[in-house]
Amino acid sequence: MKIIPSLKKRAKVIAVISLLAFTVSFAACGPFKAPTDAAKAFMAELRTDPGAAYDHASDGFRTSGTKDEFLSFLEVYPEMTQVADSSFNNWSIENDVAVLRGTLTFDDGTTSPIEFTLQKINGTWLVSKFDLSPAPLEDEE
Numbered sequence: 504m505k506i507i508p509s510l511k512k513r514a515k516v517i518a519v520i521s522l523l524a525f526t527v528s529f530a531a532c533g534p535f536k537a538p539t540d541a542a543k544a545f546m547a548e549l550r551t552d553p554g555a556a557y558d559h560a561s562d563g564f565r566t567s568g569t570k571d572e573f574l575s576f577l578e579v580y581p582e583m584t585q586v587a588d589s590s591f592n593n594w595s596i597e598n599d600v601a602v603l604r605g606t607l608t609f610d611d612g613t614t615s616p617i618e619f620t621l622q623k624i625n626g627t628w629l630v631s632k633f634d635l636s637p638a639p640l641e642d643e644e
Contacts, residue, residue, distance in 0.1 A: 509638060516590075529555055533546075534596055535591075535594040535596065535601070535603070536595070537628050538594075538601035538603060538619075538621045538623075538628040539591055539594075540627035540628075541621055541627075541629065541630065542589070542591075542597075542619040542630060542633075543548070543557070543589060545560070545619075545630045546583075546586045546589060546607075548583070549577070549583055549584050549586065550584055550586065550638055553573070553577050553584060554570060554572060554574065557570045557573045557574075558570075559629065559630075560623050560629055560630045560631070561624060561629040561630060561631040563622065563631045563632070564629070564630055564631050564632060567632070569594065571621060575638060580635070581641075582607075582609045582613070582615070583635075585609045585610040585611070586607050586608070586610075586614070587608050587610050588607075588608040589604060589605060589606070589607050589608070590605050590606055590608075591602065591603045591604065591605035592605050592606075593605065599622060599623035599624075600620065600621070600622055600623075600631075601620070601621045601623070602618065602620050602621075602626065603617075603618070603619045603621070604616070604617070604618045604637060615635055616636070616637055617633060617634070617635060617637070618633065618634045618637035619632075619633045620632045620633070
């Protein structure tokens, strides 16, 4: 009799692992790959050439402040130039606007929530804003 519960437990574990694998592969290869890659490229550029990151952002991003203001922002929040890793666990795309929510891990091991908004312009995803203090999602409250 103990064999049947054991099989049920294994089936549940396999189902959970399969669902996680599907979710990861969907995010890596699905419609969210391009905006995720664009957000990661923006963060990589912040590390090496913050001025170029500003230049490669959307017009909306650039009209919210000058390049000098953006570089001054990075002096106040230098951790944005020290992102070691990022992971996104919530995505949406509507009318060529993508919103990615997740976590940044900095060089010193600390983490921060992040929300990127990207806009698809002429087939290219560009960062239009990012928020280090995003409001919680309904299911996070």
